[in-house]
Amino acid sequence: MANELEWLAFDAKAVDGWIDKWFQLKSEKRIIAANLIEAMAYASLNGGKRMRAGLVCASARLAAKYSDRHPENQAIIVAAAVEFLHAYSLVHDDLPAMDDADLRRGVASTHKKFDEATAILAGDALQTAAFEVLSGPELELSFEKKLELVGSLSQAAGVSGMAGGQMLDLEAENKLFDISQVTEMQFLKTGALITASAVMGGITGGADSSMLSALTRYSKNLGIAFQIADDLLDYRGSAMQVGKPVGQDSIRGKASYVEHFGLDGATKKAEEFVEKACESLHDYAEHAIQLRSIANFTINRSY
């Protein structure tokens, strides 16, 4: 497992390096809100798994096997944009009016480290940064592809995607959802951005429409597996491993996969979805090895 995933750590490092450089360049402006830059950097360079970045890079590499593209550097930039978007959602999710989380990945959440106003603005500006990066000159792709990337990310992030899912998730605290509703809600909240990551990687690497469909099927199944694995971690984990107080979601009384299927049943479900995800890539044989390893990592991770 460890060896199979060396590339993930390698990509994570490259993306972190690119993000760090981006903030450095911003800092050199004459008039700049230094405190805001610091909060944005804090929120986006805090040692996340970079699973979404890994998906972008691995999908771009898969696509490149079948196209004439060498997307390595471009994939890192696209991955940075996706991670900016993801970081924004975490900063706002942790706010007192939302999940009210003091910790994120074992350290103070952004509003605890700075203050609430700074965290709100840092999240806002991280979202903007995602679109600034995708439309900026550093990303050397055609206008058409860059616009497709902006479209994919904005559709995944907005009211019909992630933000809508967050809203439904908040409302779920006072409602009883059945398991299919939970699955759909979770797909919006988490799955939409995971799917966009794989698809955006494909676009970056020059995937044709049949590969984009395969990547979509793969990542939709991966997204559900990821969410079930999160539920399982929530039940099994310790505060140290997941980096936030455990059992929080269950305290709020939301329906979850574990509640519905039991521990063993949910574990089996997660494995089934990973299997389905990998089957979607059947046509690409050994070229899809990184995407398969990320799928297995999703349910075997301890954080």
Added chain:
Amino acid sequence: MANELEWLAFDAKAVDGWIDKWFQLKSEKRIIAANLIEAMAYASLNGGKRMRAGLVCASARLAAKYSDRHPENQAIIVAAAVEFLHAYSLVHDDLPAMDDADLRRGVASTHKKFDEATAILAGDALQTAAFEVLSGPELELSFEKKLELVGSLSQAAGVSGMAGGQMLDLEAENKLFDISQVTEMQFLKTGALITASAVMGGITGGADSSMLSALTRYSKNLGIAFQIADDLLDYRGSAMQVGKPVGQDSIRGKASYVEHFGLDGATKKAEEFVEKACESLHDYAEHAIQLRSIANFTINRSY
């Protein structure tokens, strides 16, 4: 004055209509956060002046006089995107951790009408919606132009623009700024988006680079005039006219143009900047009449 600005009310109505339709189409999805849509619509359809929308449309019309484009419908869509972005910034600005404003344009601010979590998400999703609209299929412009629009808006809105200005503005509560620092800070907070509106309108209408430069000079001066006029309203106005408790900014003790120049001096300054704005459009003679009327409106408005 009233007659000169009929087009502004007309454009505002067209943009409101487009925004309303956009939310209706979203509402028809099977799984959707209805409450979030409602909050987004509340925040973006609350009878604003639509000055930014007017700038987009008027600039597009000016550009169209010198190009082979008929940008009317496209300008409305671009204007809607800018107004989404503007609405997001107001929703988040009003939050308790930010300006803590209970009223916006005479009615309950979004977090008062709904709740804080919903307002945070509504602002987030309104920002995303801006980029979704600019990259979406409804906007019939070339990939290159659409990407330019995404780039202009994201640069104006992010850490080097509006969000950075908001951060500096919050910090200004505990600092003494001189008038040139106030001007630069206000340019980021308000002027960047006003400038982007004019430039984006120009791009939509097919402006060449010399017209885009003129529109930039025009709107930078307009932005400063707008801010001074806001300061003047803050000192002179009544709660009913500006739709929020007056004197708030001064209570927090920020430096302002009025404090610096006095009432008469600030009024004169605002007029000078409007004059400079109009001079920037000298080459375009009577074709720039709408942009001139919007500049005059900026300092003569009572709200």
